[in-house]
Amino acid sequence: MTERDEMLVATDSLRAVGDRVLLEPGIDAPHTRAVANAWRRYGFQVVGPDEQTGELPDVYCVVALGNEALGGGQGTPMRRDRVASVLESMAARGRGRAVLVTDTGPHVHGDADPDRAARRAADHTWWRHLSKRAATRDVLANTVRVGYAPFLGHRLAPEAEGELLRHLVTRRPVQPEELAAALRLLASHGFGNVAGETLPLDGGLDTGLVPMPSVRAPRPTTDPPPEGGRPDPFRLTGTTTLITGASSGIGASIARESARRGADVVLVARRRPELEKLADEIRELGRTAWVLPTDLSDPDRAGELVHEAWESTGGIDALAYAAGLVVFDGAGPNSANRNQLLALNTLSYAAACDALLGHWKQTGRPGTVAAISSLAAVSAPVANLASYGVSKAAAAQYTSHFATTAARHGVRANCVLPGFVRTPMTDVTNPAFLEATNRLVPTGRMSEPTEVAALVCYLLSPASAGLTGAQLRVDGGGHCLVGLPSLNVSDQTDEEGNRP
Template identity: 45%
Template sequence: MTKDALPIHGSTAVVLGPRGTAYDVLREAFESVGVKLVDDTGGQDVAVPDICCALLTGTAVLDSATPSAPLPRGNLARIAAAMAGRGSGRMILVLDGGGGLHTGVPAEEAAARAADLAWWRQLAARLSCHGVLANQIRVGIAPCLSHRPGPQRTAAVLRHLPLRRVAQPADLAAAVLHLASEGCGYTVAETIPVDGGMGLTMVPPLRPSRARTESTEPFDQSRGGADLFDLSGRHCLVVGGSSGIGREAALELARRGADVTVVARREREILAVAHEIATLGRRAEAVRQDVSHLDALEPLVERLWSAARIDALVYATGLCEPEAPDHQPALRERALDVNYRGYVTLADALVRRWASDRRGGAVVAIGSAGAGFVPGLESYAASKAALIQHTRSLAVSGGRHRIRANCVQPGLISTPMADASAHEGFQDAWLARIPQGRAGLPGDVAPLVAYLVSDASAYVTGAVLHVDGGLALGGLPPLAGNGGLA
């Protein structure tokens, strides 16, 4: 896979932070896709890079050989202002640690990092309306970040990870390339956890598992860079692929080399999507199926599997209807069937297959920011919340079988369902709380789905990643001017 297949934002990048292993990982990642690494001298006459990476690594909790240094806020603010003036740019913060509170971290380090991260997220919110996207990558235990916890402490950490291995350079490099890509255009101040599921706070199983428990490398370490995004030879099952996010996800998977089976209720629409996939040179199959007919789903998986192994499930279907007292019980049951039970039935059938053949698999569930606190959407919210929780639990139980499970949480996305169900005033109220100032498109979500399906995210599991223009930051609508960028 080339830079053309994974379009990167611009052609120059700068890395701010100590020279060493992490710096070298980022340099090699950018060079692999034709991006030139340039030095930052701090001068006003220096050309503005297209991509800026900052390293906030060296946490004491992972016995880093290189102590953590403060974030270079002055340089970052200067570069950010220049990017904003130009109207484009990508900024990426790489930090280490597992999220949450670790008593092994000195209180001063924890406080300094919290302040740096709050400063960064505030900057990200202000930059987003100027065409500059700032996001974070949090890396778990990683020798490539100079972590040296020793064999006993490493084993103790791995015991609490669904994916029982340390982070490899390719894991960090791929996450950086995703955030630096043109397709990552509606993600603001989001954190990709490249940590093997460390942030899930997993408790080891109650009973010994018969699944493999040794450290595993789930992809060929000779591959790297854009090659990890290549889906050639994979077969993906996309549920809800007739329109909106599901349709665009199916097409994006095909563009990256996957064969795709599209499942939905509307036959004409899925036949059209299958035809588009075929024109991309990939094998396509259209299956008309209502996922609320639960008894038909496991036989469907068995039939599809008998023809070709399924490597990934993308569940993008959904039922979103406002509630009314006269049909509330029926709506609640149907919402649970479409948004949750259908997903669980399909995922269970695939997990059994994947655990049996020991080749692993990937699950990507599409949640919704509308599953928060929107009046009249109680059943929709509950069913989507169940989908998210099940996915994170699946990440924990499936990790030993090399099964990864992640959620994508879209915000206000212009889809047929959203456009039909949300009146203009409702959408205006949403837009007032989105720092980027626009609604998203299905094409903004599809690249993240493809990343989570691919080996590029082989060390990402149990994540809930937002594609919402910054809505998840949770700020109020502007009560005053946006202020400066510093």
């Protein structure tokens, strides 16, 4: 084991699915060499198509850059026949990861050539369709969408560069170490039920920030980060995280994963016995745990909770808001239901953010926020979830606005939208309903709380420094790759596995 390996966080969620990466279209161009170096930063072995032997890669990485609005060059057209062949071979093997690194997204830039933009968009759509097929055979394909990244060959005149950076919440270019961290995340075991997702590593471009003339964009940092002794950016050592909803499910998993990565934790929920039991687990890991039993159905209590936690710990570095409630609407008036759900799922979350931002501004302490929303915020999969969906949509949108507001104080905020997750609630759910749900999920299964926790801890760590205002899904591709399943009855089987 190398000295670098010993410095890495030792947690199962960050264990790589393998170390062999096939890079398409090769390592000859400066921008593809930069992507290869990003993989090598975490010990992956990178080969190009010309160096590939008969052995299939653990990870297949396709690079498709060339957005002229960002100062990209002509780029290299995606070799669809080759990409399809490699993905099909990996799917036939029954395991693997695939990553598309692109600078093309949903945005319509004024300086982009429409024909070139359409070709890039067509390649991305083609990639997503292949992602859905691959996910059904245990090959998870996702996308890293980079913003302005000079190390990947983006070049703009100083005036144009300054204007572009004013449109970013972070007001700086993407850094090489941020791409390396994103690639490591997508090739890790903890990212085990995400398919078709796009990681927007673009400094918050999706927020649609209005660039005020008075705002000066910082100049890009040209000095490379020091190689020797650089701490693992996924590490949370020296930080304290406030975790709500920590008594079970996703919240408890976030607490355990945070502690494994070195964080001390403040555990918040209504049930003290469960919190005390979890606190004992955290302490056995060598971390400090505080227990603050609190009912967050009262938004006024959320602000008080933050002040109590700050006083008890000496300062909070991160908030993971996993408290939540699911209640179905009834046939009659649902105002009481909506008020209850909005209070816990949205208003208390916003009150906690308000209180934390006040402390962070006063002390100059940078902070991070990760909220657990739901796919119900962006879809309506079942009846009678309107009040719940509204509350979760409000929480997700609040997160993006909070990211824009708090960025000037060094604060980042992102949101995770899980699909069905295996928790005590799903244990009592009608099995027929869960089976029907999983048929719409390309990976064919629910997510585990540990998989949600792995993404949350990434968002709370320095590894995601270029990510803010994002809404990321953990759902096996159920929403990212939404659409009808195969309608060919010859592809279906009965409960015994027999075809009709």
